[in-house]
Amino acid sequence: MSRRPPDPVQVVKQRRDAALHALVTGVPYINFLGIEFDRRGDELTAIMPFDEKLIGNPLLPALHGGATAAFLEVTAIIGLSWAMLWDDIESGKLDPDTLVAGTLPRLPKTIDFTVDYLRSGLPRDAYARAQVTRSGRRYASVKVEAWQDNRARPFAQATAHFVMPRRDG
Amino acid sequence: MDKKKIAEQFIGAIPHSRALGMQLTDVGEGTAEIEMAYDERFVGDPETGVIHGGAVSALMDTCCGAAAMSHPNSPGGTATIDLRIDYMRPATPGQKIRARAECYHITRSVAFLRATAMDDDESRPVAQATGSFTVESEP
Numbered sequence: 001m002s003r004r005p006p007d008p009v010q011v012v013k014q015r016r017d018a019a020l021h022a023l024v025t026g027v028p029y030i031n032f033l034g035i036e037f038d039r040r041g042d043e044l045t046a047i048m049p050f051d052e053k054l055i056g057n058p059l060l061p062a063l064h065g066g067a068t069a070a071f072l073e074v075t076a077i078i079g080l081s082w083a084m085l086w087d088d089i090e091s092g093k094l095d096p097d098t099l100v101a102g103t104l105p106r107l108p109k110t111i112d113f114t115v116d117y118l119r120s121g122l123p124r125d126a127y128a129r130a131q132v133t134r135s136g137r138r139y140a141s142v143k144v145e146a147w148q149d150n151r152a153r154p155f156a157q158a159t160a161h162f163v164m165p166r167r168d169g
Numbered sequence: 170m171d172k173k174k175i176a177e178q179f180i181g182a183i184p185h186s187r188a189l190g191m192q193l194t195d196v197g198e199g200t201a202e203i204e205m206a207y208d209e210r211f212v213g214d215p216e217t218g219v220i221h222g223g224a225v226s227a228l229m230d231t232c233c234g235a236a237a238m239s240h241p242n243s244p245g246g247t248a249t250i251d252l253r254i255d256y257m258r259p260a261t262p263g264q265k266i267r268a269r270a271e272c273y274h275i276t277r278s279v280a281f282l283r284a285t286a287m288d289d290d291e292s293r294p295v296a297q298a299t300g301s302f303t304v305e306s307e308p
Contacts, residue, residue: 027213029210033223053185056184065230066223067185070226114252116250
């Protein structure tokens with residue numbers, strides 16, 4: 001029995017990027033905040049480019065705690081969804097074309113979300129990465145960290161719990 | 170010093186709260202109430218039209234901050250130390266979300282807050298929050 005040859009690299013990249021793009025652009029609030037995702041293999045980095053409307057304290061100035069919380073929550077949900085869908089994207093079971101057409105699979109739902117504000121968010125671009133610490137059939141736990149100029153000096157972190165969508169079959 | 174006027178000006182001066190269309194509807198001595206109208210740009214689930222949890226977080230955070238500042242023992246501004254939000258049910262699409270926050274304890278350095286978010290059905294809250302905020306000296 002012969003093994004199927006691996007897909008050419010551009011086919012693999014195109015499939016992954018199309019799936020990620022569909023996942024992110026399908027959510028209006030992600031567009032409202034201007035959040036983008038950078039992908040290296042299966043690792044995602046969320047980017048929230050600075051914008052005047054993200055300011056919470058104009059005197060300092062500093063990012064709004066709510067904008068920071070939303071950035072972390074978006075990073076957590078997309079990170080968890082991405083991990084959940086990865087195998088299906090790789091195997092081709094999940095067709096990116098149907099994602100692009102607007103039929104998103106059911107996504108995890110947030111149960112609770114806890115944010116720690118470590119220092120004030122500067123009026124600059126912010127970055128965040130999520131780590132799925134536990135992903136079960138029904139529940140998942142995710143940790144997220146956000147930083148700006150220095151990766152080693154995070155300005156906010158969060159832990160969140162999610163209910164996973166039912167995946168029949 | 171008119172606390173209500175100060176809080177109103179404070180909310181109006183927050184670009185992010187203004188971008189989300191928040192309206193301060195009530196402020197007391199350590200309490201605040203803020204409304205956020207339904208807006209399709211704030212949707213988190215395009216299938217159902219339910220508002221994103223992040224927008225609810227921003228509402229809760231602003232409301233807790235306003236309540237902390239309105240407390241008689243708070244001389245100046247505030248910043249969030251931590252905030253936990255429990256999402257109890259999806260907010261009904263098309264309805265405004267109203268948050269009510271209460272500062273239930275305050276020391277010289279920390280204010281302790283809790284808040285509830287509701288849509289038109291007030292008997293079933295959409296989300297609940299607890300958090301701690303800094304107490305800053307007069308600006």
